[in-house]
Amino acid sequence: MATTDPVVRVRDVVRTFGDVRALDGVSLQFDPGIVYALLGPNGAGKTTLIRVLTTLLRPDAGDVEVAGIDVLTDPTAVRTRIGLAGQFAAVDEYQTGRENVEMVGRLYGLSAADTRRRAADVLERIKLTEAADRQVKTYSGGMRRRLDLAASLVGQPQVMFLDEPTTGIDPRSRMDVWELIEDLVASGTTVLLTSQYLEEADRLADRIGVIHNGRIITEGTSDELKDKLGGAVLEVGIDELDRLAAMTALAAATGEEPVHDQARDRVRVPARDGAGTLVAAVRALDSAGISPTDVALHKPTLDDVFLALTGDQPPGYEPAADPAVAAEERSA
């Protein structure tokens, strides 16, 4: 059997809630053994797509296959092959870590003996062996998250779906979760995760789909996405009064459309010729009688991709690029 059959295949999926088209014709597919990151801001449709893929939600239209099985016609068979960790740690506080994992094992349909053996393996793997027989209420946030992510591993799923696995946890726990995900993939599991954090997708994902308003607006490897911007990006600080004129001049000089990044108060424009574009831009500004307060040439980041594609603030970009800080500020 060809190993290149896609492990997830989604075609033209639509799901509406009242007037809101949460998924507006999503198509994507990818091969087994990779981490696929679905990147987008709140409300982009990430969670809705995860719910469709994990049999929790029926789409209004479209085809969905996971592990080669049609999600709509045989959800039970799909469920034997997937694992899900949602946005909240769905572990029971009053059960021990081991009891939580063993419960999931039984529900996967494992025998009592297999459940015990595999649960011990899983707990070892997520370094919770010592705490395994304590009630979860004594666990730290990071331990809970690890337990939640790993509980499904007891069923040895082919595909793990992780909805915002690091939202709302501290930086150290985030590193632990990242290592766990890398370990998962190394052992052959396919992972689809959603994230608001470009840094996270950049670090973990083999492929990235950027989702916005219920559509995949671009897709590719981290490098491919950066290439779409044609290399470097020019960032220019401009006095507010001159901004409009400056943007016109920059557009003429580069042949690209400049964007104003409000959060950092910089005008950004793709610099296809690198330093050449920089020189042309500075000349154009100079002849328009505008002196920039700051000029810089940047190697593109995923932030740039997002800004260029959506015209919106990239998620998690301000006030801090650090996910944990951003999460804290959100919940504050």
Add this chain to the structure above:
Amino acid sequence: MSAVTTALPSRVSLSKTVTDTVVITRRNLLRNVRLPQLLLFATVQPVMFLLLFNYVFGGAIGQTIPPVAGGEYINWLMPGLLIQISAFGAGQTAIGLTEDMSKGVIDRFRSLPMARSAVLTGRTFADVLRNAAVVSLMLAVGFAIGFRYQTSFPLFVAGVLLALSFAYALSWVMATIGLLVHSPEAAQSAVFLPIFPLVFASSVFLPTQTMPDWLRVFADHQPITVITNALRGLMLGEGALLPGQTVGGQVLASLAWIVGITAVFAVLAVRTYRRAVS
């Protein structure tokens, strides 16, 4: 696990359904064992009701109740209170389900290859067992402060079982309510909306004779009165019933209500479950 990619959808087998139901029931019960204060508070309230009603109203009411109660209000009150706490206890089903929904536990269950029905049956089973524990504690206090059944032990036990069956039926009503309101906070108040008027406009605390006609007609025919009367018939004897009623007749009518409520609301709850979570 062999790969099944036939045209027919895979099904969860009956034995797996039983296992899943046991696993979920156990999980729900464990919470009461590990957090005993939950059970404690669940018991404090009914015991408080028992003591307050008995000592505050007992003296005044003692004279007006039928002679089968032996002149003791507690004998009249106890069967009624068993129904009242069964009804209140069933409210836990709504609260437990909404808590699980809001924590993402239900999503996890639904993403697993388990029997869909196990989530709801495991919840209602656990809640009726929990209710049985509360009822036992309550009966112990009742006996300690003077409650005595006036018939026989088997009839008394039959009465307790009838009360618990009613609690089980109500659990399905509460499951439906919980699935409709979604949030645990809303469930807290929503469950009492049907329970309070039904419990008070009934024969639970007092005979219905002194109620205004329009209310009495309602009170005499609604399920809580029917089942309370059946319990009194079983525990105190036929003299506890209205003229023309028999113990057997009341028990049959109660069973009809219990089966009817369970059948209707189990279907409703399962349907609402499918919709509430998708």
